Amino acid sequence: MEVQEAAASATRKGDRISISISVRVSCIDLAGDHFTDVVQSVNVSRSGCCLPLKCSLAPGQKIHLQRIGSGEEAVGRVVGQTGVRCEHNLYGIEVLNQSDNFWGIRFPRQWGSRFPLQKELEESNSRALLKCAVCQTCHVTALNEVELSVFQITHRLTRMCDVCSANTVWEPVPHETGPEELLATGKKADKRKYGRINMKTIACVGPLGPHADIVDVVNISRGGICFHSSQTYREDSWIQVAVPYTQGAANIFVAGCVVRARKISNALTEYGVEYVKSQD
Secondary structure, X not given: OOOOOOHHHHHOOOOOEOOOOEEEEEEEOOOOOEEEEEEEOOEEOOOEEEEEEOOOOOOOOEEEEEEOOOOOEEEEEEEEEEEEEOOEEEEEEEEOOOOOOOOOOOOOOOOOOOOHHHHHHHHHOEEEEEEEOOOOOEEEEEEOXXXXXXXXXXXXXXXXXXXXXXXXXXXXXXXXXXXXXXXXXXXXXXXXXXOOEEEEOEEXXXXXXXXXXXXXXXXXXXXEEEEEEOOOOOOOOEEEEEOOOOOOOOOOOEEEEEEEEEEOOOOOEEEEEEEOOOOO
């Protein structure tokens, strides 16, 4: 059965552009054979791209990229596989040493002082609490745009572990209800269909405009999102939310239902939102 592109593609950072650019790819595949082909990008961003390849590659391996027409060259790192399309494997590729004009596209680098949250997101990217599957070391890890897109689909990444001195698989640390919360609520932790991932990023509760609500995300899952806001949203009400969100970019909003609201301070409320339709 083919693995289809996950619905999480709707929640990517805004500097990702769907565009077909011809790229020559050279690498050694998992069978040990030399692979060379000219492919068309599915999308590109300042951090990398998504490429459809007929070969099988391992996360973390390096590949050589050359943009057809300009001759610009770069080294790429396979972040992970994000799906299958027309008998091609879709791979998220981080471009390691690209020049500013590798893609021939100018990407914005920051949004200025009027949007401090967006500027912070641009500079630090999204963050997730990850654990090495080998030594169990936990780190708050900054994810670039390509890593985030792969992580949202696969819920794992291959990264260098300083303790293991090797590339290992890193997985999210499950968000669990702590003893203090159990004592305060008197309730048992609920069983969730999807595991939550603690992530530092921002979202926008729409519609877009002067009254759009820019909120801090607490955690996300394939089924929904938890965020803090100073605005009031009634339980069982419907909202439109884009996560991660970048000011001035082509963000994609999805519909969700507010299923939980908990006051955490005089100014902030924590909301749990369930997406209208979740993908397994």
